[in-house]
Amino acid sequence: MTNFKMNRRTLLKSGAAGAMVLAAPAILTRQAFAADSLTIGDTGGPYAEAFRLAFYDPFEAETGIRINNIVLSPDPVPQYQMLVDTNYFLMDVSVMTPEHIDRLNREGDYFEPLNLPNVNSDDFVQGAITDKFAAVYMFAISMGYRADTLGDNAPESWADFWNTTQFPGRRSLYRSPITTMEIALLADGVAIDDLYPLDIDRAFASLDKIKNEIAVWWTSGAQSTQILQNGEVDMLNIWNTRAQTVIDDGAPAAISWVEGHYNLGGWTIPKGSPKADMARRFIEFTLDPERQAKYTEILAVSPTHLKGYDFVPEDKRGNLPTAPGHIEKLRPLDNAYWGENLSAVTERFEAWLLS
Amino acid sequence: MSNTTSTLPAGQATAPRDKRRFSIDSIALAAPGGLFLIVLLAIPTLSLIGLSFQGMDGAFSLSIYEQMFGAKIYIDVLVNTFSIAFQATVLCLVFGYPVAYWLSRLENRPRRFAMWFVLLPFWTGALLKNFSWIVLLARNGIANSVLQSMGMEAPADLLYQRTTVIFAVAHTMMPLAIMTMLPSMLAVDRTLVPASRTLGSKPMQSFWRVFFPLSMPGATAAGLLVFVSAIGFFITPQLLGGPRDTVIGQLLIQQVTQMLNWRLAGAIATMLLAVTLIFVLLYDRVFGISSVTGGASAKLSSGPVRDFGHRVLNLIAMIATAISEAFAKVLGGYRFGWLLPTVAIITVLVLLIPVVAFIPMAFGESSFLEFPPRGLSFRWMETYLTSPVWTDATLRSFYIALACAVLTAFIAGLGGYGVARSNGKLGSIAFMGFMLPMIVPNIVIAVSLAYFFANIGLLATDIGIILGHTVVSLPVVFIIVLTTFKAHDWRLDQAAATLGANRFQVLRHITLPMCQGGLIAGFLFGFLHSFDELTIAMFVGGGLRQTLPKQMWDDVILSVSPTLAAASLVVLLVVTVLFVLAEVARPRA
Numbered sequence: 001m002t003n004f005k006m007n008r009r010t011l012l013k014s015g016a017a018g019a020m021v022l023a024a025p026a027i028l029t030r031q032a033f034a035a036d037s038l039t040i041g042d043t044g045g046p047y048a049e050a051f052r053l054a055f056y057d058p059f060e061a062e063t064g065i066r067i068n069n070i071v072l073s074p075d076p077v078p079q080y081q082m083l084v085d086t087n088y089f090l091m092d093v094s095v096m097t098p099e100h101i102d103r104l105n106r107e108g109d110y111f112e113p114l115n116l117p118n119v120n121s122d123d124f125v126q127g128a129i130t131d132k133f134a135a136v137y138m139f140a141i142s143m144g145y146r147a148d149t150l151g152d153n154a155p156e157s158w159a160d161f162w163n164t165t166q167f168p169g170r171r172s173l174y175r176s177p178i179t180t181m182e183i184a185l186l187a188d189g190v191a192i193d194d195l196y197p198l199d200i201d202r203a204f205a206s207l208d209k210i211k212n213e214i215a216v217w218w219t220s221g222a223q224s225t226q227i228l229q230n231g232e233v234d235m236l237n238i239w240n241t242r243a244q245t246v247i248d249d250g251a252p253a254a255i256s257w258v259e260g261h262y263n264l265g266g267w268t269i270p271k272g273s274p275k276a277d278m279a280r281r282f283i284e285f286t287l288d289p290e291r292q293a294k295y296t297e298i299l300a301v302s303p304t305h306l307k308g309y310d311f312v313p314e315d316k317r318g319n320l321p322t323a324p325g326h327i328e329k330l331r332p333l334d335n336a337y338w339g340e341n342l343s344a345v346t347e348r349f350e351a352w353l354l355s
Numbered sequence: 356m357s358n359t360t361s362t363l364p365a366g367q368a369t370a371p372r373d374k375r376r377f378s379i380d381s382i383a384l385a386a387p388g389g390l391f392l393i394v395l396l397a398i399p400t401l402s403l404i405g406l407s408f409q410g411m412d413g414a415f416s417l418s419i420y421e422q423m424f425g426a427k428i429y430i431d432v433l434v435n436t437f438s439i440a441f442q443a444t445v446l447c448l449v450f451g452y453p454v455a456y457w458l459s460r461l462e463n464r465p466r467r468f469a470m471w472f473v474l475l476p477f478w479t480g481a482l483l484k485n486f487s488w489i490v491l492l493a494r495n496g497i498a499n500s501v502l503q504s505m506g507m508e509a510p511a512d513l514l515y516q517r518t519t520v521i522f523a524v525a526h527t528m529m530p531l532a533i534m535t536m537l538p539s540m541l542a543v544d545r546t547l548v549p550a551s552r553t554l555g556s557k558p559m560q561s562f563w564r565v566f567f568p569l570s571m572p573g574a575t576a577a578g579l580l581v582f583v584s585a586i587g588f589f590i591t592p593q594l595l596g597g598p599r600d601t602v603i604g605q606l607l608i609q610q611v612t613q614m615l616n617w618r619l620a621g622a623i624a625t626m627l628l629a630v631t632l633i634f635v636l637l638y639d640r641v642f643g644i645s646s647v648t649g650g651a652s653a654k655l656s657s658g659p660v661r662d663f664g665h666r667v668l669n670l671i672a673m674i675a676t677a678i679s680e681a682f683a684k685v686l687g688g689y690r691f692g693w694l695l696p697t698v699a700i701i702t703v704l705v706l707l708i709p710v711v712a713f714i715p716m717a718f719g720e721s722s723f724l725e726f727p728p729r730g731l732s733f734r735w736m737e738t739y740l741t742s743p744v745w746t747d748a749t750l751r752s753f754y755i756a757l758a759c760a761v762l763t764a765f766i767a768g769l770g771g772y773g774v775a776r777s778n779g780k781l782g783s784i785a786f787m788g789f790m791l792p793m794i795v796p797n798i799v800i801a802v803s804l805a806y807f808f809a810n811i812g813l814l815a816t817d818i819g820i821i822l823g824h825t826v827v828s829l830p831v832v833f834i835i836v837l838t839t840f841k842a843h844d845w846r847l848d849q850a851a852a853t854l855g856a857n858r859f860q861v862l863r864h865i866t867l868p869m870c871q872g873g874l875i876a877g878f879l880f881g882f883l884h885s886f887d888e889l890t891i892a893m894f895v896g897g898g899l900r901q902t903l904p905k906q907m908w909d910d911v912i913l914s915v916s917p918t919l920a921a922a923s924l925v926v927l928l929v930v931t932v933l934f935v936l937a938e939v940a941r942p943r944a
Contacts, residue, residue, distance in 0.1 A: 037743075044914045068743045071913045078613050079898040086815050090899045170494070170512070175598070216515050217598055222915045229723050231495040232514065249722065343614070350609070353598040354428040 037066040038278055041094035043265075044071030045222050046245045050299030055286045062285070065278060074176070074220045077103050084110050084271045092275040093282060096268045099178070101133055102339025112269035112276045119287055128264060128304040129287075135266030136286050137301035140321035140330055141179050142260030144228050144243035145169075145235040148252040155235060157258050158187040162206070164213050169234030171210070172227055175217035177349040178338055179261055180207075183237055186259050196334045200345060204352055217353065228253050244300035244319055257326045261333040264304065296320065384773030385785040388766045388829070392788055395826050399807035400628070400799065406806065407621030419622045429606070429623060433630065436602040439521055439592065440585035444532075446525035447581045448574060450702050451532035455573070457699035458533070459540035469703070470534075471938070476706045477530035478930045480887045481590045482904055483923045486911045487709030488523055489514065489594055490716065490726045497726050515597040523591045528584060529706055532577040539573030558689060559679045563672035568664075575642040579635070580793070586631055587796030590889070594911060603627050604798045604890075611894060617806055624799045631796055710927070717920035724917055739921040748906035749925065752886055755817060755902060759824040760882035763832045766825070767881075768874060771836030772866075775843075786837075793830040797890045800826060805894040815897030823891035828884040832877040835941070839873025872940045879937035883930060 040056070042048050048069050056067035070091060073079055077100050083090055096104075104110040111132040121129035128135035143161065145154055146169075155167045161183070164171075174180050181203040182195055188206035190199070216233055218224045224238045229246045240260075246253045267286070269279045286292070292303035293311030302322040303309060309322065317323055321330060410416030423429045454473065458466050476484065492498050492513040499510040513519055543566060551561040589604025603623060610620040641660055683689050712726055717735055719728025739745045770789055774782050792800060804823045805814060813819040847869070848861045856864065867874070889904040896905055903926065910919045 045916070070744050071909060073898070073909075073913070075613060078615060081615075082815060082897050083899060086897065086899070088815055088897075088899045090901075215512065215597070220913045222913050226489075226723065226915045230493045230725070232493055245722075351426055351428045354431055354601055 036064065036278065037068055038093060038275060038282055039068045039070060039089075039091045040282075041072045041076065041091040042069050043095055043221060045225065046241055046299045047095075050295035050297070050301075053298060054291050054294035055282075058291065059282055059285050063281070065282075067282070076100060080104060080110060080270060081107060087272060089270060089273050089275070091270070092273050093267050093269055093279045095265055096133065097263050097265055098127065098133065098335035099263075099333070099338045099342070101268065102335055103342065106339065110271050112271055112273055112279075114267075114269065114280060114283060116280065116284055116287070118284060123306055124287075124304050125264075125306065128266065133266055133268055134283050134287060135264035135304045136292060137265050137295070137299075138262055138304060138321055139265060139301045140240045140257070140260050140262040140326070141174075141237060141333075142240055142330070143235065143256040143258070144224075144238040144246070145254055145256065146228070146231060146233075146252060147254045149231070149234045154254065154256065156256060158183045159189070161235060162187040162210050164210075167235075170215045170232070171213050172216040172218055172224070172233040172236035173210075173214050174224070174237055175219045175353070177345040178342065179237060179333065180349075181345065182261060182333075183259070184210075192259055192331055195331075196337050198337065198341075200348070204348070207352070240319075240321055241300050257321075257329045260321075260330045262321050262327075262330045263333040263335070265301075266304070381773045381776035382779065382781045382785060385770040385781075385789075388770035388833075389785065389788055391766055392791065392826070392829070395804065395807075395822055396792060396795070396800065399803035400795065402810075403617075403621040403803040403806045404625045404628075407618055407625050409618070419618045423619065423622050423626070429626070432601050432603055432606055433626065435592075435600060436586060436604075436627075437630070439517075439524060439600065439602060440582050440588075442521045443524035443528060443585050444578055444582045446521065447528050447532035448578055450525070450698075451529050451536060451577065452574060453695060454529075454699045454702050455533045455536035455540055456570075457695050458537055459543075460695075467938075470537075471934075472703050472707060473530050473533050474934065474938075475931065476710050477534070478883055478887065478934050479710050479923075479927055480889075480904065480930075481527045481588070482889060482907055482911070483713060483926065484527060484709040485523055485591050485594045486724075486919065486923075487713045488519075489911075489915075490724045491709065491712055492519065492595075514595060515600075517596070517600055520592055520596040520600045523595050524585055524588060526706065526709075527588070527591060528581045529702070531584065532581050535577035535580055536570070536573040539576075540570045543569045557676045557680065559675040560672045563668055563675060568668065575638075578642075579638055583631060583635070583794060583796060586627065587798035587890070589798065590908075607798055607802055608893070611802055611805060612898060617809075620802055621806070624802050627796060628799050631794075631799075635794055713920045713923055714927075716917060717924045719917055719920075722916065724915055724920060728917075735917040735921040736924075738916075738918045739925070742918070744901070745903075745906060745918065745922060748901045748903045749922075751817065751901065752903035755821050755824065756882045756885040758821045759828060759885035760878050762821065762825045763828045763881035763884075764836075764874065764878040767829055767833040767836050767877060771833055771840050771877075775837055775840035776845075789833040790830050792827050797827060801890045801894040804891065805897070808895055814895065815899040817900055819895045820892055820900060820902065821885075823895045824885040824888055825881075827888065827891060828881045831884055832881045835873055835877040835880060836870075839870045839877075842873075843870055876937045876941035879933050879940065883933055883937070886926075886929065886933075 040051075042051055048071070051069070052067075056069065060066055072095065076094060076096065079090075080094060080096075080100075081104065082088075101111070113131050114134055115131075116129070116134065119129060119134070124135070125138065143155065143158070147154070149169055150167070153167060155161045155163075160167050161171070173183075181198050181200065184203040184206040185195055185198060186192060187210070188202060190202075216227055216236075218227060218236065221239055221242045224236060225242045225245055227233050228236065228238065228243060229249060229251050231251075238255075240255055240257075243253060243255045247255070267279075267283045269276050269283075273279060287305065289303060289305035289307040290311045292305050292308040293313075295301065296303075296312045296316045296319075300316070300319040300321075302320045303312070309317075312320070321327060407419055408415055408417065410418050458469055458473075461469060490496060494510045494512065494514070496513075498513060502511060547565050547569070548561045551565045552558070556564070587604055589602055589608065592600045592602045593605055607620055607623055610616045610623065679689070679691065682691070716724055716726055716728050718731055718733065719725060719735070720730030720732040721728065767789070770785065774785050774789075777785075801823065804819070804826070808814040808816070808819045813822070843866065848865050851861045851865045852858075887904060888902075889908055892900075892902040892905045893908065896902065901909070903922065907919055907922055907926075910916065910922070
């Protein structure tokens with residue numbers, strides 16, 4: 001494989017790209033299927049890069065099992081459902097949040113039990129390890145903005161975000177009620193500890209006030225990165241990881257952690273997966289604190305293993321949601337609330353958007 | 356869909372009449388196609404419509420329609436859809452007409468050369484062009500830099516605006532419009548305009564009162580085809596529009612792929628189909644759509660419309676003449692010769708911009724799509740080539756396209772032969788049947804098929820995608836094959852037959868070899884159509900069987916990485932090669 005890579009690179013650089021492009025799929029696919037392999041659904045972008053570095057490549061090196069990854073839809077639930085219902089295992093392991101799992105559990109039995117006898121859930125943050133779910137990272141959603149256009153006059157709360165006269169600029173929000181409802185209430189003066197259960201009517205009334213100022217309703221993490229990176233908008237609600245990617249790329253962006261929420265992300269195995277045992281082996285591999293810390297080199301998420309933080313490089317600690325000065329401002333997202341209410345609120349949200 | 360009509364010689368002389376017995380015989384060859392379309396177009400669409408009229412318990416119920424019409428948004432979105440499609444169609448006609456007119460006045464060789472620049476953006480697909488716009492029109496993108504260097508102060512908000520959506524939809528559909536208008540312009544007798552001039556008409560009058568009316572069948576056909584395609588089109592509004600630019604296609608995607616709400620999807624599809632068919636019927640009443648299907652030039656129907664049309668044309672001719680005469684006086688002669696080529700060439704260049712722009716993006720160093728890209732690197736090409744996700748999707752697209760091309764060529768080949776050899780009523784019915792997938796919006800076909808396949812276990816299978824692609828490629832391939840057979844001199848077959856050849860021998864040694872070029876072109880266009888197709892792949896693939904366009908679509912939505920540009924480059928290469936082959940193979944009358 002290494003040899004082949006070298007050859008190909010030389011070839012490409014010497015300009016024979018055109019012919020290679022046409023022939024390569026056939027050659028490469030045969031390579032890919034030659035050994036054992038696992039396909040993992042992750043959220044792409046910096047997540048895919050970081051997991052490649054921390055988990056995929058080391059796992060390949062240790063076991064010889066090749067890891068391929070695909071990017072999940074912003075809402076992976078329907079695809080997951082279809083995959084299990086039709087027994088077509090496009091992926092063997094999939095990243096989910098507890099909210100996704102809650103929704104799938106309402107539909108039926110969609111997960112293989114993880115059966116990880118060597119893993120002690122007490123070593124992890126609360127809720128990270130269940131019989132169907134093994135969280136490997138903690139992430140936050142908060143506010144991102146352009147430091148070049150907003151400068152000293154940066155918004156420091158969602159009320160500021162709603163205040164378009166004092167904080168002029170092009171705005172964007174997530175095209176999903178999750179967290180968008182929360183910030184609408186925060187902007188309207190609800191205290192962060194009194195959010196749940198959400199007052200949906202009040203949230204929509206608050207959103208009405210900002211609606212005309214929202215230039216873009218972003219639909220995927222990648223899009224939120226793109227519009228912050230190229231300056232299409234000046235402020236938006238965004239996952240801290242996606243904003244950090246922009247900052248790391250050198251664009252003048254910044255994150256405000258005030259009144260944000262955090263959540264867990266981790267592995268599940270689709271029910272009936274023929275590679276469930278291999279998948280379990282992979283999942284156990286990723287629950288090591290040192291390996292988890294490795295992903296922080298690229299991705300600004302916090303390890304779920306309680307010892308993970310000790311291995312995080314000094315210069316990366318300040319970017320994590322769990323860093324002192326950040327975590328106090330964050331609250332956990334109520335996954336059970338969204339598991340129950342997402343489809344109804346989404347329907348209303350979409351109708352509201354179009355009206 | 357492009358060349359369909361371009362290959363249609365309007366009002367071409369039909370093949371010599373054969374004995375009635377022979378023609379009844381031949382039309383039977385269209386039967387496989389008919390059966391195919393009944394099973395994979397009529398039944399799925401009707402069962403989806405049927406589903407929308409059922410309640411949860413399976414009994415007849417209008418509850419889903421009450422829900423749909425109760426929530427105002429579905430009507431709003433329908434209005435959006437039609438308004439965007441209508442405005443884009445007008446733009447296509449207004450800017451496409453001069454290009455087609457310019458092409459029609461070129462000599463054969465330069466015209467064929469110029470046509471490639473129109474057809475290339477067509478076959479490279481809507482996806483690539485639209486994601487190119489995202490980068491080019493960004494607030495800090497190249498378009499804004501140019502505007503600012505020309506003295507504009509603040510960057511313009513070009514993206515997520517209705518105007519941009521309409522522009523980009525028109526941009527996507529423009530080649531279709533041009534290629535549909537061209538044949539009827541070529542068919543206009545070139546001596547008519549000089550004749551009118553010798554009778555004393557001014558140049559502008561000659562154009563508006565002689566040439567323009569004669570070119571109308573092509574323009575009306577283009578209007579219809581562009582409009583129907585634009586109705587089912589969702590790529591541009593999704594990528595370049597805001598929530599207020601949402602179209603029906605996006606709602607269907609949401610209901611089917613996210614909510615799995617088939618009844619509501621069925622109701623939305625039924626509404627879209629009904630409105631589309633009403634529109635087509637009205638259009639037929641006013642303009643006559645025989646031009647779309649290649650019949651003799653449209654009978655510019657009844658009295659009032661025709662009179663009105665003439666009056667409008669006379670008025671335009673008067674105004675245009677007045678203006679041109681005034682300028683001619685100032686300039687001392689008719690010095691507008693440069694105007695048409697300039698407009699046409701600029702339009703063609705604009706068509707090419709997004710296609711050309713993404714090529715360098717495939718070789719950028721940055722992790723983001725940027726134009727102009729920073730640095731030079733092959734890392735994205737390498738990512739594309741080494742990622743099984745991308746290579747699998749590419750391979751799948753290749754073999755699906757191949758299977759689809761074989762199946763389509765077989766069905767359309769038989770049908771084309773049958774229809775070409777028959778003059779009866781059955782022939783025109785079969786003809787309309789084969790054209791049907793072009794009149795039913797693609798997105799309706801896709802949703803219906805997904806529902807139908809879900810019931811028979813073909814959802815999220817490669818076979819499902821192949822069958823779906825075959826349905827939507829049939830009209831194009833059928834038209835190409837049909838024109839080929841119609842242009843064939845059947846007296847040669849008769850000659851062979853009188854010399855003792857049996858029917859099989861005639862077919863094998865005379866008909867097929869002589870029609871080879873058209874059949875190969877049909878095969879290649881079937882391949883291209885499938886290779887490029889997104890809508891069917893999205894619904895029938897169920898998010899699991901990824902074709903290359905579907906993978907690219909997901910990447911635009913989920914990753915926006917330069918890998919996409921690398922993949923697009925491959926698509927462009929494949930499409931260019933096949934397209935050139937098909938163009939070379941295609942016989943020209």
